[in-house]
Amino acid sequence: xxxxxxxxLNHANHLLEVLLDAIxxxxxxxxxxxxxxAKLADLKSQLADLADFPLFPTHTLSLDLLHSLSHxxxxxxxxxxxxxxxxxxxxxxxxxxxxxSVSARLDRHVSDAEVLIKSGVLQNAAASGSKRESVRVExxxxxxxxQIGTAESKNSAVESLLSLLQxxxxxxxxxxxxxVVPVLVRLLDSSSSSEMKEKTVTAIARVTTIARVTTVDSxxxxxxxxxxxxxxxxxxVVESGSGFAKQNACIALQALSLSRDNARAIGSRGGISSLxxxxxxxxxxxxxxxxxxxxxxAAFAQIRENFLEENxxxxxxxxAASGTAAAQENAIGCLCNLLSDSTDxxxxxxxxGGIRSLINFWDSVPNVRSLExxxxxxxxxxxxxxxxxxxxxxxxxxxxxxxxxCGVLGVRISAAKAVYELGFxxxxxxxxxxxxxxxxxxxxxxxxxxxxxxxxxxxxxxxVGCATNRRLFRKEERGIVGAVQLLDxxxxxxxxxxxxxxxxxxxxxxxxxKQMITAGACVHLQKLSExxxxxxxxxxxxxxxxxxxxxxxxx
Numbered sequence: 244x245x246x247x248x249x250x251x252l253n254h255a256n257h258l259l260e261v262l263l264d265a266i267x268x269x270x271x272x273x274x275x276x277x278x279x280x281a282k283l284a285d286l287k288s289q290l291a292d293l294a295d296f297p298l299f300p301t302h303t304l305s306l307d308l309l310h311s312l313s314h315x316x317x318x319x320x321x322x323x324x325x326x327x328x329x330x331x332x333x334x335x336x337x338x339x340x341x342x343x344s345v346s347a348r349l350d351r352h353v354s355d356a357e358v359l360i361k362s363g364v365l366q367n368a369a370a371s372g373s374k375r376e377s378v379r380v381e382x383x384x385x386x387x388x389x390q391i392g393t394a395e396s397k398n399s400a401v402e403s404l405l406s407l408l409q410x411x412x413x414x415x416x417x418x419x420x421x422x423v424v425p426v427l428v429r430l431l432d433s434s435s436s437s438e439m440k441e442k443t444v445t446a447i448a449r450v451t452t453i454a455r456v457t458t459v460d461s462x463x464x465x466x467x468x469x470x471x472x473x474x475x476x477x478x479x480v481v482e483s484g485s486g487f488a489k490q491n492a493c494i495a496l497q498a499l500s501l502s503r504d505n506a507r508a509i510g511s512r513g514g515i516s517s518l519x520x521x522x523x524x525x526x527x528x529x530x531x532x533x534x535x536x537x538x539x540x541a542a543f544a545q546i547r548e549n550f551l552e553e554n555x556x557x558x559x560x561x562x563a564a565s566g567t568a569a570a571q572e573n574a575i576g577c578l579c580n581l582l583s584d585s586t587d588x589x590x591x592x593x594x595x596g597g598i599r600s601l602i603n604f605w606d607s608v609p610n611v612r613s614l615e616x617x618x619x620x621x622x623x624x625x626x627x628x629x630x631x632x633x634x635x636x637x638x639x640x641x642x643x644x645x646x647x648x649c650g651v652l653g654v655r656i657s658a659a660k661a662v663y664e665l666g667f668x669x670x671x672x673x674x675x676x677x678x679x680x681x682x683x684x685x686x687x688x689x690x691x692x693x694x695x696x697x698x699x700x701x702x703x704x705x706x707v708g709c710a711t712n713r714r715l716f717r718k719e720e721r722g723i724v725g726a727v728q729l730l731d732x733x734x735x736x737x738x739x740x741x742x743x744x745x746x747x748x749x750x751x752x753x754x755x756x757k758q759m760i761t762a763g764a765c766v767h768l769q770k771l772s773e774x775x776x777x778x779x780x781x782x783x784x785x786x787x788x789x790x791x792x793x794x795x796x797x798x
Contacts, residue, residue, distance in 0.1 A: 296365035355391035493532035
């Protein structure tokens with residue numbers, strides 16, 4: 244009985260039954276046809292399961308599957324007829340290849356049918372009519388399409404998925420919830436097409452970008468769960484992909500390289516060398532993205548040696564001098580992380596032109612917010628006395644003091660920390676005071692953030708070691724009061740030794756002692772002495788001696 248092709252399910256079932264009946268009469272390659280018969284049995288069962296789904300008769304994915312399956316079954320029927328005779332017109336080798344090809348195509352159909360059954364896309368769609376539900380259904384359809392069908396259909400699906408992901412950040416989270424990440428990772432791993440890899444990496448980059456900024460932890464966990472398979476594929480793209488693909492692979496790695504385990508894996512697989520190559524000769528956008536990944540990696544002490552082996556300093560300094568604003572900032576951030584605890588690295592960066600690069604970046608940034616990482620590099624370099632002298636001679640004292648009063652909290656904090664490092668001699672402390680560092684630091688002691696308070700007190704603890712600066716500090720109406728307030732044990736997570744040090748340097752002034760007592764210093768110091776805060780007991784005893792000597796007595 245001939246089944247019309249406009250009834251695709253029955254047509255596919257009819258071809259399948261005819262082929263099953265024909266296989267016992269085959270005389271050539273019986274072993275291979277026996278395997279094909281097992282696959283046909285699987286397909287027969289799957290078609291029966293699929294027919295139970297409400298949307299199966301009309302859904303595009305099911306119709307595509309039936310059409311493709313019928314085409315394969317028709318080819319298999321023709322081939323079965325050839326294999327029934329004693330002679331093989333096309334020769335044994337050619338016919339064997341054809342049989343293997345049919346078997347492979349049937350494997351794909353079995354796999355596609357399994358995906359279609361498990362995907363849920365053939366269920367009745369929810370009737371809510373909400374945009375979220377519409378996106379959820381579309382995402383699930385596209386995810387299914389990425390797993391079944393031909394390379395062309397998968398390519399079309401990934402293009403549609405990219406459009407969906409770019410449309411709205413919320414769409415990304417919905418797609419992640421529907422399982423898009425592991426599907427994209429497998430697609431990246433299995434695809435041999437450079438075009439398909441580029442689009443897939445772009446989709447993964449979009450997901451990682453949203454995962455990095457969202458508060459939804461599930462997105463981050465899904466990415467982490469893909470582990471080394473995702474990392475290895477991204478690193479392959481970084482090494483040999485197109486310029487655009489490399490850029491997106493680096494964007495994806497920005498989020499993944501924040502993990503210590505991932506950072507070690509990237510370092511051990513030659514990732515640093517490939518990323519530096521992009522920094523050296525990549526597109527402007529890819530350079531910025533690659534430098535961002537390197538910046539993350541340099542934060543982990545275990546792999547800093549890899550940077551030295553790859554001559555990273557020279558490449559990063561070149562990028563800091565000539566890249567885009569984003570590339571320069573990330574290059575400087577990477578250098579800052581590299582020299583964290585290494586005097587040798589600080590000296591190397593200084594010798595290779597790091598100070599000149601820092602000056603050029605500092606003087607060309609479009610806004611003060613971008614200065615935070617530059618000030619961090621300055622602070623780290625200034626902790627080395629030999630370099631600090633050069634930094635002072637290059638005018639960095641004025642540069643730092645000028646941003647102590649800016650409106651960006653992070654920049655103020657970094658600047659205060661840099662002041663502490665630059666105050667390495669009496670001469671530089673005096674110069675910092677003359678340039679106006681004291682008033683903004685006093686104001687910072689009364690800021691809202693504990694880190695701002697502490698960084699200001701720490702910087703002042705050095706500066707008031709200079710007599711000129713002590714006079715400037717005493718002129719500040721809120722100076723003594725601000726320092727005493729920091730002694731309050733209720734102010735948590737602040738190292739009290741710094742305000743204690745500030746006040747100790749002023750204790751010999753009768754006026755300052757009075758102000759300290761009026762502000763409540765004695766009570767705070769007694770409590771701090773009990774917890775053995777450095778300098779607290781000595782300062783507290785100084786008040787006692789002052790009382791005995793009648794310093795505070797009035798006739």
